[in-house]
Amino acid sequence: MTAPPARILVADDDAAIRKALRLILAAYDVREAGDGAEALAIFEDGGADLVLSDLQMPAMTGLELLRRVKAVDDTAAFIILTGAGTVENAVQALRLQADDYLVKPFNVDEVLLACARALEHRRLVRENRGYQQHLEDRVGEQARQIESLLVDALRSLATAIDTRDDYTGGHVERVARYAAATGAELGLRGDELRALWIGALLHDVGKIGVSDAILRKPGALTPGEYDEMKRHPEIGARVMASSSFLRPGLPAVLHHQEWWNGAGYPAGLSGEAISLHGRIVAVVDCYDAIVTARPYRGAASDEAAFTELRACAGTQFDPQVVEAFIRAAERGFPQDPATPVLPERTPAAASS
Secondary structure, eight states: OOOOOOEEEEEOSOHHHHHHHHHHTTTSEEEEESSHHHHHHHHHHHOOSEEEEESSOSSSOHHHHHHHHHHHOTTOEEEEEESSOOHHHHHHHHHTTOSEEEESSOOHHHHHHHHHHHHHHHHHHHHHHHHHHHHHHHHHHHHHHHHHHHHHHHHHHHHHHHHHSSSOTTHHHHHHHHHHHHHHHTTOOHHHHHHHHHHHHTTTGGGGGSOHHHHTOSSOOOHHHHHHHTTHHHHHHHHHHTOTTTGGGHHHHHHTTOOTTSOOSSSOOOGGGSOHHHHHHHHHHHHHHHHSOBTTBOOOOHHHHHHHHHHHBTTTBOHHHHHHHHHHHHHOOOSOTHHHHOOOOOSSOOOO
């Protein structure tokens, strides 16, 4: 199929010049405007591949038209025509990305050659941008596929950890969902929210280093067994540190057993020395434990869980995080945290 002729807009307040250019450019689709303002209106309405504009016109100069056209479509070709050219005007036109600067009187070959060059430049610019966009789209799609595979792997690992503990299935998925909603309530966005989701999903990954006998023990742990259990945040942090993909979730893993008043473990941190991610996971992990049935007790209601969390605010938990979690819970949690929590990664993903 033959391509349609290029669209050229001629802007000049001299009707004789416009007529001459229309004859010279008969092979193209030519439209005319008697001044800069009319030309801009035509361009904004239907566009053009190339604008040939007089420099001095009523209502709007050629340089102003050039600036306004480039603001609408910076790939549009533009040639300045003038009967009183100056070096200053020529330099300004080139700075505004004009393709050429022709001084009247001009000859037919000069106009045709300038138009051909300008249109070819526009074609190459648009073709190059299209190629770059295609590459960016392909890279983006591949990145999304890799991200999806990594998220699936994370969920598989989290599920495997889940089965070693005495929770009913889905504990880590629920904790990740609750944490994401709470983080959003506290203003976390983008990579920070993504890091929180990863850390919440894998908050108990360190339990891979704790024996089944301790994890599944039905009664109270001995002091020695409890000491072994308390190692799991640090074991988990080492696991997270080994992978650039997991590393952003490390603070939640390392700090989710710390207490607001400093009575937690592994480092006995207190207040805001505990990462926000760790403070969030501490609250939502406790909530899920309260409302989930265990072999030795039934599930408590949301109201009972909220009462317990508020009773522990200021000692075990950050009071602001407790209230943010309760607000999020009352609004309802998203079913799939991966949708709001795993946006495309920014070039510098959070890693602390």
